[in-house]
Amino acid sequence: MTRSASEIIPCPTDLRTKVRPPRPLDPTIFERADAEAATLTPDYLSSVSNSLEGMGRNLARLRSGGGGDPDTLKALFRGAHDIKGHAGSFNYPLLGEVMGSLCHYLRDRPAIDARGVKIVETHMRAAHLVVSRDIKGMGGAKGPELLAELAQLLGADAQHT
Amino acid sequence: MTRRPMGYDYERLKVLIVDDNRFMHELLKTILRSFGIKDVSSCYDGSDAITELKHFHADIIITDLEIQLLDGLDFVRLLRTADDSPNRFVPVIMLTGHTEFTHVAAARDVGITEFLAKPVSARRMYERLNAVIEHPRDFVRTTSYAGPDRRRRQDPSYPGPFPRATDRTTVQ
Incomplete structure (x- = not known):
């Protein structure tokens, strides 16, 4: 058949x-690989700074154009998404969560209003803070507080719209 | 007593990375090289990857889902179905930060072999490479799908002949 x-x-x-x-796995293989990857961290932080600068320029465009440019929003989403994707690999999961929250807000959004611009600004400020203070891991007690504030901001926006 | 996990010597494997982020190239190459994989090539989009595969005989491709120009899904679809595909059977590990079900299902349905959510860690990359090596799958080609058999498990007690209602309509 x-x-x-x-x-x-x-x-x-x-x-x-x-x-x-x-053959039996060398138990140190992952530690060694992660240690090798960690040597890229300074380069990674510099690339994040460049990405945040680019996102800042897009944010300025949104401010001046009233938030209605879908290509600029897409570029912002993409910047946030890239940072989110790599942050955890370099022990910056808090940065990944902040950018994940921004992705969640921007996903499939063709335009944003003044309130939306503020939301993007707040996320960007949070990301700059994590990078400038080199906050690794989840940032101790302050990290979850920061994420809760961002969630609250998005919640309030959802209620408004 | 727990069994110690097994490892392989990956030295002879050739891997192609497809990602539009330079940083991801560096990270993946570093991890793969620490596993002993020396022959790693990288491309920035699916279109370049198709060209690269004409002379780089990759054993495994690691591709991002969302890449500019020809994205990861279109790239894998083309790789699996094009008449002039340079390597239609090559195992593909799709790497992405999009872990929503719709993205996972879309990746499965264009014929990826394994899915790896970002952030990447050495351990999880190793597990996916091992999954590709330890569980080779049949390749299925139908009018609507080309890629590794999407059934991960075979059920010997299934009375058959085919598991899907639509299969029965095509029996000769």
């Missing part, structure tokens, strides 16, 4: 032939 509209090709790529037989 065959299927006329489908074809099944049995395991065309079996990479087990390209790796040597398994």
Whole structure:
């Protein structure tokens, strides 16, 4: 019995032939890899600063244009999304959460009003704070407080709209 | 007594990274090299990646979902279905910060092999590489899908013949 509209090709790529037989995993492999990755942190922080500068220029455009430019909003979303994606890998999860909150706010939004511009500004200020003070991890007790404030801001906006 | 996890020697693997963020290239290369993978190439979008694959015979592709120009989904779709695809069967690990169900389902339905949510860590990358190596899957090609078999488990007790109602209409 065959299927006329489908074809099944049995395991065309079996990479087990390209790796040597398994052996007990070196328990230090992840620590070493993460330590290697951590050497990129200064470079990462400098790239975040550049991204935040670019986002700042987009924010200024939004302010002057009344918040109605979808391309600028998309660029802002993209900047926040990029920072969010990498922050956790460099032990800046709080920064990732702040940018995640901004992504949540900007996602699929074609325009924002003056209140929206304030929301973006607040997130940007929070991100600058995390970077300038080099706040690693979740920022102790202050980190969750900061995130709660951002959530409250978004909640208030949702109620208003 | 817990069993010690097993590891592989990845030295002979060739990996292609597709991401529009230079920083991600650096991070992934650093992690992959620390696993012993020496042959790593990288591209900034799906279109470049298709060209690169014509001479770089990647064993595994790691691609971001949201990249400019030809994005990750379109890239994988093209890779799996184009008549002149340079490597339609290559395992693809899709890397993304978009972990909503719709994105995961879309990635699955264009034929990715594994999904890895950002942020990337060495351990999680290793687990995905191992998943690709330890669980090779059949490749399925239908009128609406081309990619690794989306069923992760086979149920030997299933009475069959086919699991989907629509399958029965195509039996000859």
